[in-house]
Amino acid sequence: MGESNWPQWLPVRDDLRDQHPYGAPQLDVTVRLNTNENPYALPGAVVDEIQHEMSRIAIDLNRYPDRDALELRASLAAYLTSQGAPALTVGQVWAANGSNEIIQQIFMAFGGRDRCAIGFVPSYSMHSNIARSTQTTWIDGERGPGFSLNAEFIVAQATQASANLVFLTSPNNPTGTSLDPTIVLAVATALPSALIVVDEAYGEFLRDRSKSALGLVSQVKNLVVSRTMSKAFGLAGARVGYLVADEAVVDAIQLVRLPYHLGAHTQSIALVALRHAPLLLENVERIKEQRDRIVAELTAMGLAPEPSDANFVLFGGLADAAKVWSDLVERDVLVRDVGLAGMLRVTAGTQEETTIFLDSLRAIINDKSANYTNSESKG
Numbered sequence: 137m138g139e140s141n142w143p144q145w146l147p148v149r150d151d152l153r154d155q156h157p158y159g160a161p162q163l164d165v166t167v168r169l170n171t172n173e174n175p176y177a178l179p180g181a182v183v184d185e186i187q188h189e190m191s192r193i194a195i196d197l198n199r200y201p202d203r204d205a206l207e208l209r210a211s212l213a214a215y216l217t218s219q220g221a222p223a224l225t226v227g228q229v230w231a232a233n234g235s236n237e238i239i240q241q242i243f244m245a246f247g248g249r250d251r252c253a254i255g256f257v258p259s260y261s262m263h264s265n266i267a268r269s270t271q272t273t274w275i276d277g278e279r280g281p282g283f284s285l286n287a288e289f290i291v292a293q294a295t296q297a298s299a300n301l302v303f304l305t306s307p308n309n310p311t312g313t314s315l316d317p318t319i320v321l322a323v324a325t326a327l328p329s330a331l332i333v334v335d336e337a338y339g340e341f342l343r344d345r346s347k348s349a350l351g352l353v354s355q356v357k358n359l360v361v362s363r364t365m366s367k368a369f370g371l372a373g374a375r376v377g378y379l380v381a382d383e384a385v386v387d388a389i390q391l392v393r394l395p396y397h398l399g400a401h402t403q404s405i406a407l408v409a410l411r412h413a414p415l416l417l418e419n420v421e422r423i424k425e426q427r428d429r430i431v432a433e434l435t436a437m438g439l440a441p442e443p444s445d446a447n448f449v450l451f452g453g454l455a456d457a458a459k460v461w462s463d464l465v466e467r468d469v470l471v472r473d474v475g476l477a478g479m480l481r482v483t484a485g486t487q488e489e490t491t492i493f494l495d496s497l498r499a500i501i502n503d504k505s506a507n508y509t510n511s512e513s514k515g
């Protein structure tokens with residue numbers, strides 16, 4: 137809703153008047169590959185256990201939930217350790233309603249008026265969006281060729297901006313590219329009075345899992361790693377995100393979190409999913425196969441996919457990305473136009489969905505009546 141659309145009487149904040157709510161277009165199509173969701177429904181065994189748990193907790197819904205979500209945080213710590221992270225205390229883990237709420241809590245505790253945050257575009261636009269809603273100055277940092285970033289470039293831009301918060305998204309949305317932990321370590325060391333936030337929403341999809349920054353958390357005080365159960369666990373609808381950091385960071389977040397922010401049902405669903413982590417994470421391997429297949433087949437089509445460590449692929453080489461996007465919609469396939477010239481982003485789906493996407497795209501760009509690809513990217 138733009139400025140002119142607000143009713144006169146509505147005392148909406150001046151700095152919000154010309155803003156628009158965040159959200160991808162929601163179209164009713166068969167193949168939805170636009171919001172980086174996990175395409176697999178929860179397995180029956182997990183659904184059954186969730187149903188059982190819901191009847192159990194329903195009896196106590198007159199009571200507030202565990203305000204500190206201690207069982208869930210312990211279970212998240214154990215999960216991360218099982219994935220190769222060093223041992224973590226419950227006090228180093230914090231959970232909220234999706235990693236979006238985690239990011240909002242970080243901004244509320246460490247951002248705000250007279251504070252500055254920087255992130256390196258293109259990246260996840262909720263970082264700048266939440267900066268705005270918390271009245272934190274936001275700086276769009278730059279990337280080098282091929283969306284690359286190195287420690288010197290990050291530190292120089294963060295220093296120039298006097299940034300209190302530095303957002304490094306790895307794997308990055310929408311590029312799919314990731315940062316080596318040596319870069320994160322160098323940035324955190326060079327900027328000791330800034331908080332370095334590594335958004336690892338897609339961490340489980342890394343080709344090399346040792347590239348996660350989780351291994352640094354216990355040795356680097358000014359580092360926060362944010363993660364989610366929305367993607368790898370296929371729990372986007374349950375809204376569970378979490379962060380791992382020094383205990384002092386988690387303590388500071390207590391100053392801004394709402395009491396009882398995480399419902400009993402949310403905590404319970406997350407606990408069930410964590411108990412079934414090995415089963416649920418089998419889908420991560422299937423999705424990674426489809427992601428790698430997309431990269432290979434798009435390359436064979438003469439397009440230019442970015443190497444991806446996430447569950448999606450950003451690809452270029454399109455003369456008219458908006459036209460290809462709408463032609464895909466006509467074929468019942470929804471991908472994301474992220475506003476980068478000549479590029480689109482596609483989420484890796486099931487094998488069947490991915491086949492429909494690839495076949496549709498192939499048919500579109502092979503249509504000789506239109507010039508859909510950049511000739512220089514061919515061959």
Ligand SMILES: Cc1ncc(COP(=O)(O)O)c(C=O)c1O
Nearest residue numbers: 234235236260309337364366377
């Ligand atoms: C980089 C990144 N971070 C965070 C999120 C938010 O995820 P959620 O709030 O579902 O945990 C997303 C969602 O797409 C994302 O792409």
